[in-house]
Amino acid sequence: MQKALFISDITDQIAPISPDCPNAVIYDLFRDTPDLMVVAVADADGTVLGLIERHTFNLRMAAEFGRALFSRKPVTAMMDADPLRVDVNTPLRDFTRATLAERPSELMRGFIATRDGKYAGVGTSLSVLKAISADLQNAFDLQQVMTDDLLRLTAEAQRSQVFLNTVINNIPAMVLVKNADDQRIRLINRAGEKLFNVKACDIVGKTSQDLFPPDVTARILASDRKALDSSDAVIMEDETFTDDQQRKRVLQLKKTVLRSDNGEADSIITLGMDLTEQKEAEARIAQLAHYDPLTGLANRALFANDLEKSLSRAQRSGRSFALMCLDLDRFKAVNDSYGHMMGDQLLIQVAERLRACVRKGDLIARMGGDEFAVIQDITRVDDAQHLAGRIVEAMKAPFKVGDMRFQIGISIGIVLAPQDGLDPHNLLSRADLAMYRVKSEGRNGWCFFRPEMDEQLQRRLEMEQDLKRALADNQFQLYFQPLLDLGSHEITSFEALLRWHHPVRGMVSPAEFIPVAEESGLIGPLGEWVLKTACNAAANWPQPWRIAVNISPLQFRHKSLPVLVKKALKASGLPASRLELEITESVLLENEKQNLSILTQIREQGVRIAMDDFGTGYSSLSYLRAFPFDKIKIDQSFVRDLPHDRDALSIIRAITDMAQSLGVRITAEGVETPAQMDALKDLGCHEAQGYLIGRPAPGIDAYCPVAKTVAA
Numbered sequence: 001m002q003k004a005l006f007i008s009d010i011t012d013q014i015a016p017i018s019p020d021c022p023n024a025v026i027y028d029l030f031r032d033t034p035d036l037m038v039v040a041v042a043d044a045d046g047t048v049l050g051l052i053e054r055h056t057f058n059l060r061m062a063a064e065f066g067r068a069l070f071s072r073k074p075v076t077a078m079m080d081a082d083p084l085r086v087d088v089n090t091p092l093r094d095f096t097r098a099t100l101a102e103r104p105s106e107l108m109r110g111f112i113a114t115r116d117g118k119y120a121g122v123g124t125s126l127s128v129l130k131a132i133s134a135d136l137q138n139a140f141d142l143q144q145v146m147t148d149d150l151l152r153l154t155a156e157a158q159r160s161q162v163f164l165n166t167v168i169n170n171i172p173a174m175v176l177v178k179n180a181d182d183q184r185i186r187l188i189n190r191a192g193e194k195l196f197n198v199k200a201c202d203i204v205g206k207t208s209q210d211l212f213p214p215d216v217t218a219r220i221l222a223s224d225r226k227a228l229d230s231s232d233a234v235i236m237e238d239e240t241f242t243d244d245q246q247r248k249r250v251l252q253l254k255k256t257v258l259r260s261d262n263g264e265a266d267s268i269i270t271l272g273m274d275l276t277e278q279k280e281a282e283a284r285i286a287q288l289a290h291y292d293p294l295t296g297l298a299n300r301a302l303f304a305n306d307l308e309k310s311l312s313r314a315q316r317s318g319r320s321f322a323l324m325c326l327d328l329d330r331f332k333a334v335n336d337s338y339g340h341m342m343g344d345q346l347l348i349q350v351a352e353r354l355r356a357c358v359r360k361g362d363l364i365a366r367m368g369g370d371e372f373a374v375i376q377d378i379t380r381v382d383d384a385q386h387l388a389g390r391i392v393e394a395m396k397a398p399f400k401v402g403d404m405r406f407q408i409g410i411s412i413g414i415v416l417a418p419q420d421g422l423d424p425h426n427l428l429s430r431a432d433l434a435m436y437r438v439k440s441e442g443r444n445g446w447c448f449f450r451p452e453m454d455e456q457l458q459r460r461l462e463m464e465q466d467l468k469r470a471l472a473d474n475q476f477q478l479y480f481q482p483l484l485d486l487g488s489h490e491i492t493s494f495e496a497l498l499r500w501h502h503p504v505r506g507m508v509s510p511a512e513f514i515p516v517a518e519e520s521g522l523i524g525p526l527g528e529w530v531l532k533t534a535c536n537a538a539a540n541w542p543q544p545w546r547i548a549v550n551i552s553p554l555q556f557r558h559k560s561l562p563v564l565v566k567k568a569l570k571a572s573g574l575p576a577s578r579l580e581l582e583i584t585e586s587v588l589l590e591n592e593k594q595n596l597s598i599l600t601q602i603r604e605q606g607v608r609i610a611m612d613d614f615g616t617g618y619s620s621l622s623y624l625r626a627f628p629f630d631k632i633k634i635d636q637s638f639v640r641d642l643p644h645d646r647d648a649l650s651i652i653r654a655i656t657d658m659a660q661s662l663g664v665r666i667t668a669e670g671v672e673t674p675a676q677m678d679a680l681k682d683l684g685c686h687e688a689q690g691y692l693i694g695r696p697a698p699g700i701d702a703y704c705p706v707a708k709t710v711a712a
């Protein structure tokens with residue numbers, strides 16, 4: 001700002017001269033001080049008496065006789081006794097204005113400045129003009145500076161505005177500003193335009209009522225009100241807006257009110273983040289965390305969670321629920337033989353059928369592989385029974401995957417809570433126990449958990465421990481059972497049957513301990529021991545009888561079986577042609593390709609391969625075409641009903657007819673009576689094995705006479 005000028009700013013502080021000072025002195029003073037224009041005359045106390053102006057003084061002194069007349073006279077004779085007086089504190093503007101109005105002629109002359117009526121300096125019109133002109137120049141300069149500043153600030157403001165607009169428009173969130181009073185939209189950025197599929201120019205100046213339906217408007221206004229009533233930002237989620245493709249968007253809105261200094265609301269800024277993709281990703285993560293991606297069923301984690309909830313509900317309300325463990329039968333065979341893609345398709349279809357069986361509110365989970373579980377709310381035990389029955393029934397129809405059709409089954413173990421327990425882990429293992437019971441009893445069915453199953457499990461665990469010691473402690477022994485040729489009535493071979501002399505329990509049946517050995521992995525070393533011992537025994541027999549050794553499907557898991565066979569033959573010196581391996585069809589059910597290759601390698605050594613328990617499986621006949629078996633052993637369950645049962649007769653006849661056409665020898669197991677033996681002979685069986693011919697015994701010597709007797 002320009003500073004205002006006062007008289008004090010333009011006066012010269014020249015000392016006044018006294019009234020009795022002669023004019024000659026003044027003359028000399030003016031001569032020696034060319035810039036001195038005026039000089040005041042004042043008393044010693046500062047009382048102003050008059051003013052001497054250079055111009056007038058010099059004119060008078062220069063006049064004819066002027067110097068002679070005035071030189072010696074005191075200055076009072078030459079002075080202007082009524083000079084213009086002005087207080088030093090008078091603003092210059094007022095002085096000039098007043099002087100111009102009242103005594104314009106004085107302006108061109110000198111004047112005396114006073115302070116409290118006493119002398120304070122002298123001034124001239126020139127000094128006034130100088131000051132005014134300097135003042136004008138200053139004002140002009142100031143105006144120029146201000147104009148420049150203004151231009152600079154305007155440019156800066158414009159740059160800031162452009163920058164701010166760029167920032168606002170590039171914020172990846174919606175920014176919408178509206179007036180606090182009339183709610184009209186003042187600004188919307190590009191993200192907002194995109195979100196609402198509008199153009200800023202079309203909505204600026206409008207209100208929510210102009211743009212949205214009444215229900216949406218009501219919600220917007222309510223949230224605005226909430227923001228206006230709050231001193232903080234208000235955050236909310238909104239799911240009512242849809243984008244240009246009518247897809248629902250989930251928005252997070254943050255409303256902040258801008259207020260003036262006096263606290264009055266000026267505008268409402270709404271910041272909107274589109275959380276749709278984030279929410280979808282969260283939902284996908286939750287889906288992955290809780291659902292099996294292949295079948296869409298609940299996964300193990302969600303199942304565990306649900307089980308906990310069902311248990312606490314059962315505890316609170318006493319309402320029962322059923323927990324079922326489901327395991328597919330023969331799924332592994334499909335997976336191994338036809339690949340995982342086929343297996344996956346099959347699992348998807350199984351899941352669909354399961355879904356169709358349960359009621360709303362029941363939970364089906366895929367626990368992994370081909371294992372599933374169900375949690376079912378029940379009012380009666382029958383409910384669980386019915387559901388299990390429905391599921392078993394639903395799995396019966398063949399599954400069609402591509403051009404293939406698969407027949408599989410399902411085994412279901414059921415526990416009831418809270419009756420069977422309240423510990424989730426315990427309940428699951430009990431349902432598993434019941435499920436294994438179904439498996440062991442021929443699969444494809446359901447079974448409720450019974451407390452004795454726990455005891456059986458306990459016994460099984462104990463047996464596993466005992467088995468581990470048994471091999472090292474030489475508790476195993478091989479028994480041999482003879483096989484008779486029905487044509488020649490000669491003993492042809494012996495089957496090696498494993499016996500376990502348990503130190504406490506006595507003789508334990510292989511039917512009891514072989515499954516335990518299989519489950520615990522002990523079947524590997526045990527089977528190897530059987531193979532070696534059987535070969536060693538047969539190598540020492542007085543006659544070239546063959547020895548038949550049972551091989552568990554589990555022994556096929558290791559590709560080394562052909563090597564073990566070779567080693568056993570080599571170590572014992574038994575010719576390969578005298579060794580026969582008995583396998584069951586489950587060997588070909590699991591990992592068919594690999595197992596067929598193992599069988600082929602063994603057969604190529606000259607070892608004979610027999611299919612045991614023929615007829616008990618599901619697809620025995622098809623396996624006869626898959627591998628050139630040397631022998632088929634008809635399961636004793638068919639022999640038992642001979643000679644009178646028509647079904648047994650026709651089954652055995654069908655087997656022998658087919659075997660004949662394939663050139664395979666047929667052995668019948670479990671022959672106990674002469675009538676059975678005769679019937680088998682008539683049906684075309686080549687060989688017989690059973691108590692009638694000889695019971696399994698620790699050595700062969702004892703059986704030779706028996707065999708001869710029968711033969712005779």
Ligand SMILES: Nc1nc2c(ncn2[C@@H]2O[C@@H]3COP(=O)(O)O[C@H]4[C@@H](O)[C@H](n5cnc6c(=O)[nH]c(N)nc65)O[C@@H]4COP(=O)(O)O[C@H]3[C@H]2O)c(=O)[nH]1
Pocket residue numbers: 481496497498499509510511514527530550551552582612613636669670671672689690691692696
């Ligand atoms: N009721 C009746 N039964 C008869 C008759 N003749 C023979 N048996 C019994 O029938 C079973 C025949 O053996 P398997 O079917 O291979 O069935 C065998 C076989 O699957 C398995 N096993 C036995 N030893 C071994 C072995 O060393 N390794 C493997 N992996 N399994 C074995 O244990 C099963 C049972 O063996 P065992 O208890 O010795 O039972 C033997 C035998 O004692 C008869 O006339 N009437």
